[in-house]
Amino acid sequence: MSMYMTYLMLFGAILSEVAGTSFLKASNEFSRLTPSVLTVICYGFSFYILSIIVQAMPVGIVYAIWSGMGIVLISLIGWLVFRQALNWQTVVGLGLIIAGVAVVNLFSANIRH
Numbered sequence: 132m133s134m135y136m137t138y139l140m141l142f143g144a145i146l147s148e149v150a151g152t153s154f155l156k157a158s159n160e161f162s163r164l165t166p167s168v169l170t171v172i173c174y175g176f177s178f179y180i181l182s183i184i185v186q187a188m189p190v191g192i193v194y195a196i197w198s199g200m201g202i203v204l205i206s207l208i209g210w211l212v213f214r215q216a217l218n219w220q221t222v223v224g225l226g227l228i229i230a231g232v233a234v235v236n237l238f239s240a241n242i243r244h
Contacts (some may be wrong), residue, residue, distance in 0.1 A: 153208055
């Protein structure tokens with residue numbers, strides 16, 4: 132699998148996880164059927180894609196990118212969609228997460244096994 136395809140799939144896994152987390156909020160503690168089912172489907176799809184990606188990249192790097200970018204994106208969705216507040220400390224922390232993911236990704240000597 133090409134590195135381009137690997138990153139494209141990773142981006143899909145991140146989007147699927149973010150969608151699942153958004154549906155999780157809408158599921159109202161799994162008391163609403165449709166958002167609950169969508170949560171499980173999105174998480175399952177995300178983990179399935181991750182299981183493919185870890186064949187081409189080290190699991191630590193995959194997880195750092197997936198979880199870091201997922202945190203940033205779901206925080207933005209929480210702010211934009213669910214009207215949750217983001218103070219300056221949170222924004223700085225999210226910036227540090229982005230910087231950390233960039234450092235792990237750019238300077239890892241063994242992105243490929």
